[in-house]
Amino acid sequence: MDELAQTIRLPGVGVPASLLSRPDVFGGIGQGDLRCGTLVIRAGRVERLDPDPDLGRPTRIVIPRLAEAHVHLDKCHSVERCTEVGGDLAAGIAAQLRDKALWTREDLRQRAGRGLAELIASGCGVVRTHVDWATGHGYPERPLAWDVLGELAEQVAPRGVTLQRAALTGIDEMADRARAEAVARTVAQTDGVLGSFLLQHSDRREGLRNLFALADRYGLALDFHVDEGLDPALDGIELIADVAAETRFEGPVLCGHACSLASREEADVARIGDKLAAAGIAVVALPATNLYLQGRRDGTPDRRGITRLHELAARGVGIVIGTDNVRDAFCPVGRHDPLHSLSLAVLAAHLDPPFGRHLPAITTTARRAMGLAPLHVDGAEVADLLCFEVPSLSGLIAGAAPPLSLDQTIGASHA
DSSP: OOHHHHEEEEEEEEEEGGGOSOHHHHBSEEETTEEEEEEEEETTEEEEEEOOTTOOSOSEEEEEOEEEEEEOTTTSSOGGGOSSOOSSHHHHHHHHHHHGGGOOHHHHHHHHHHHHHHHHHTTEEEEEEEEEOOOSTTOOSSOHHHHHHHHHHHHHGGGTOEEEEEEEEETTGGGSHHHHHHHHHHHHHTTOEEEEEESSOTTHHHHHHHHHHHHHHHTOOEEEEEOOSOOTTOOHHHHHHHHHHHHTOOSOEEEEEOGGGGGSOHHHHHHHHHHHHHHTEEEEEOHHHHHHHTTOOSSSOOOOOOOOHHHHHHTTOOEEEOOBOOSSSSOSSOOSOHHHHHHHHHHHTTOOSOGGGGGGGGTHHHHHHTTSOOOOSTTOBGGGEEEEOOSSHHHHHTTSSOOEEHHHHHHHHTO
16 A cells, blocks of 8 residues: 555644543644644554644534533333323332333334444444343343343444443342342443442442452443432432442542532532542543533522532542433433533533533543443544534534544545
8 A cells, every 4th residue: 555545634623632541742733622633643543643733713613523421222212101200319210110011122123223223323323221120029030121232232233333231239239148149240241230229228328348359350341320310318329439448449439410519518529529539530520411410409490400510520430421321211302412411411411511521421532431432533543533614613513514434525625
């Protein structure tokens, strides 16, 4: 292959500096939070940006493929058949439980497959889906959805898409060491993530100790739904941080929701944030579902239900934005699209410009929180990058243009 075939130059490119591992040496000309110029690709990998003094605004923006850290593909696209939808978290749980009678293999494959296809179309290269896992009397060793989603994971892997499955257990059930051991063993054998749901359950500390010990033994990542409510008495996230410190757990831990932090005093949030940062625990906010479920009252809600993103970030906590529920009993609308979720977070949590600093929440930071190496633009393979035909990050986050693979853009520009 000659030099022209090996080296490709794509003009008019902007790259967020926050998504570069070495923005100081990548090249280009700085425009706000973008580095801009002609993208140079050699042997299928991004090498640098050559400055173009005549460029003005870029015509396209290049970023890594997106990371979706928190969805529920076993539940999605079921809202039309769910009865009595509307209400708080407890109402959503009750409505979705009634729908589970219809969860056949074909039903799960159709709905989850549709949701996964939507995530891939939105630009995702990695997705973590939670899977309801009840271990009590009368339940099978592992849920049918776990196997169906495992089949879907195998189908999309050749396309360079990673689908992670996280077991969503009850923390009170995990206090039973034998039950916890059975779940952890199966999760480890099927390349999954160990997880649980914490509110004001009994035996929470014992359940957490079991999960941390088993995750350490089997080399598993941990993922928790925690404090999904605005009661300031909810303290599960601090308990998770305490147990992580006690056990000296070194694997990745991701905590979802943490809504109750919105009701805590500043000193409490600072203390908890420091504990989370010290333990390396990331927090994922889920704006769509939390806006719908939290802060319900007669009339218009006056609480947003979003965790304290600014305060946690200031303490050094990794911040992630996720989609959560889409068109099910917990959220009757929504879209499988991390950029849409980030756009909602911009509004709900006042994530002001410059927007480049927020993009790691659905790319590099999200991947790290999921136990994966972060993917930056510099040095990346072309297949791992997206291109949006927009001149600004506000347009990108607002969905002004669909994601294209960088391969597509290169092909069109060199046709």
